Amino acid sequence: MILVRLIILNLLVYPFVSADSFPYTFQSTGNPVDSIEFKILLKPGKFLRIKNGIEAYRAIVRETAEKMGLAISTKKLKKPKKREIQFYDTSTFELRKHGFLLRHRKEKGAPTSGVSLKFRHSEYNRVKEADLGVAPGYEFKTKFEEDIGAKDGTHTTSVYSRSSTVEIPPLEGSTLQDYIDIFPGLKSLALVPEVLLKKVNGLTVLEKKYKLDSIEFGGDERVGTDLSIWTLQGEDQPLIAEFSFKSKTPDSHTQNIARRFFLTLITKSKTWRQKGLTKTALIYKGRPRTARVPLGAFQELYDY
Numbered sequence: 001m002i003l004v005r006l007i008i009l010n011l012l013v014y015p016f017v018s019a020d021s022f023p024y025t026f027q028s029t030g031n032p033v034d035s036i037e038f039k040i041l042l043k044p045g046k047f048l049r050i051k052n053g054i055e056a057y058r059a060i061v062r063e064t065a066e067k068m069g070l071a072i073s074t075k076k077l078k079k080p081k082k083r084e085i086q087f088y089d090t091s092t093f094e095l096r097k098h099g100f101l102l103r104h105r106k107e108k109g110a111p112t113s114g115v116s117l118k119f120r121h122s123e124y125n126r127v128k129e130a131d132l133g134v135a136p137g138y139e140f141k142t143k144f145e146e147d148i149g150a151k152d153g154t155h156t157t158s159v160y161s162r163s164s165t166v167e168i169p170p171l172e173g174s175t176l177q178d179y180i181d182i183f184p185g186l187k188s189l190a191l192v193p194e195v196l197l198k199k200v201n202g203l204t205v206l207e208k209k210y211k212l213d214s215i216e217f218g219g220d221e222r223v224g225t226d227l228s229i230w231t232l233q234g235e236d237q238p239l240i241a242e243f244s245f246k247s248k249t250p251d252s253h254t255q256n257i258a259r260r261f262f263l264t265l266i267t268k269s270k271t272w273r274q275k276g277l278t279k280t281a282l283i284y285k286g287r288p289r290t291a292r293v294p295l296g297a298f299q300e301l302y303d304y
Contacts, residue, residue: 031124031146033160036255037246038148038262041274044238047229050208051077054227057243057272058212061225064265070257071216080208082108085230087200087283090176090191098189099130101280102179102197104170113170117183118163120147127160131185138166138182145246148259150266150273156259201286204233215245217261218254223247230279232287239288240279243269 047053054077065072086104089095095102099119106113119130127144134140142164149157164183171178177193180186187193212225225245229238243265247258266273 031160032144033146034144035246035248036146036148036258037244038258039242039244040150040262040266040269040272041279042227042241042243042269042272043274044229044240046272047238047241050229050238053241054210054212057227057269060268060272061243061265062213064268065215065261068257068261068264070261073214073216073222075211075213078211080210080229083207083209084108084233085205085207086203087280088174088179088197089200090195090197093200093284094189094191095186095197096284099126100186100189106170111169112167114165114167115171115179115182116163116165117179117186118161120159120161122159124160127162130162131188132162132164132183133185134164134166135182135184138168140164140166148262149278150262150269156263156266200283203283203287205239205283206231206233215261217247217249217258219249219251221247221249221254223258228279230282240274240282242279 042057046057058077062072062074084104084106088102088104099121101116101118101120103116103118104113105116117132119127119132121127121130132142142162144162145160147159147161149159151157166182168182174197175193176186176191176195176197179197180193207228207230209226209228212227214222214224216222223245225243227241227243229241231237232239245258247255249255
């Protein structure tokens with residue numbers, strides 16, 4: 001019955017959609033990844049009252065799923081997972097220039113940080129071949145993802161990323177050599193090992209990640225949705241928000257349904273979408289000059 005339902009959805013509900021509008025098909029790319037994460041950046045001004053903003057956007061997500069005939073499991077909004085996030089680089093951002101990101105992410109109250117070295121690029125083979133090896137003696141986790149973002153109302157962007165993560169005590173005041181000792185592949189960048197790596201623009205992000213509803217795109221996978229809100233340490237206004245969901249099923253038909261839901265949601269989110277930047281790019285851009293403003297004027301800063 002599920003298969004019949006999805007076939008009908010494909011043939012009857014979306015006969016007007018061109019193949020060019022949905023360029024992504026999981027199996028036909030030949031590029032295996034651990035998961036595909038779909039992301040929509042949202043205007044921070046919509047979340048000045050966080051709970052109200054979340055519930056309002058949640059209603060848009062629910063309506064979109066229901067109109068597509070997708071099953072959605074609703075949940076009561078619970079307290080978010082809280083994390084402290086920092087990015088480290090040279091003063092001239094040499095790691096990022098080479099495609100690498102060095103991130104510290106610490107759960108609230110945890111004694112250690114998850115230190116991740118990530119390589120991102122639009123070309124699959126470049127990401128696959130990047131040296132993200134971890135030195136002996138460290139326990140680590142690896143991840144290979146495709147990130148699908150909202151470019152505009154009819155198209156999306158695709159970037160591949162691989163990362164290796166170790167759990168260690170914070171590395172304050174560390175040099176590049178300290179990280180080469182963990183991730184030996186950094187040595188190939190031919191940078192001065194003694195160079196000091198500092199927090200990018202001196203910024204620390206306080207992240208609140210909320211678990212929202214689950215959606216069935218077909219098959220046996222029930223996909224959870226999340227909404228994350230980033231605030232700079234020392235600020236009381238959100239910097240950026242992001243809605244996301246992650247799929248791990250290799251079924252191409254299910255992936256196409258997820259893709260169509262995502263593109264429809266992009267259109268439905270027109271007045272909510274934050275254009276042009278990733279969350280990380282905002283940190284590299286630096287603290288907004290007018291971050292502290294009256295509540296009534298705050299949304300105007302991000303209405304682009």
